[in-house]
Amino acid sequence: MEGQKFAGNPQLKPSVVLTGTAKEGSAGPPVGLVDIGESEGAYLFRVALPGVKKDQCKIKCEIQRDGRVHIEGVMTGGVGPLRDSSTVYQMKVQQLCPPGPFTISLSLPGPVDPRLFSPSFRPDGILEVVVMKHRQAPAEGWCPPS
Structure with missing residues (x-):
């Protein structure tokens, strides 16, 4: 990710930390790649989670007021024989x-x-989240200068 350009906005360069199998996975589609977008009132971020199936995994996403995001989950499958109707496959690779x-x-x-x-977990293994920016309420009794 170091070589990516962030459209002239260095503030949008994500600082991402991976642990567990997300860090160990070296082959295949990369887990944990992140894209971040910004509008006037919100941020959108997408996280690649190939191999995570919505119906087989509980993904937990915690968002803190300061903008820190923590995602937890479990990669399933890939171990032992695979079954497809009447055929059993032993994985070699x-x-x-x-x-x-x-x-x-x-x-x-x-x-x-x-x-x-x-949050939305797309069928292609992408977790997509839109979160609103923090807005400070104007102080009571304050009027803009005329």
Whole structure:
């Protein structure tokens, strides 16, 4: 990720920390690649989780007010024989991330309101989350200068 350009905005360069099988997986589709987008009122981030199936895994995503994000889950499958209707396959090559727990931590460019986020786990193995930026309420009794 070091060589990527972030459209002239160094603030959007994600700082990502991987642990568990997300860190160990060296072949196959990379786990934990992150894209971050920004609009006037929100951040959008996408995290690649190839091999994680929505219906077989509980993914936990915690977002803190300062913009820190912590994602936990478990890679399933890939160990032992695979069954497809009437055929059993013994895997000789494993290119996907090994099974087991993983964590991914990243920081968004600014503070957010952790109560206002919308996660979506896409069928292609991408966790996509929109979280609203933190807005400070104007002080009561204050009027803008005329």
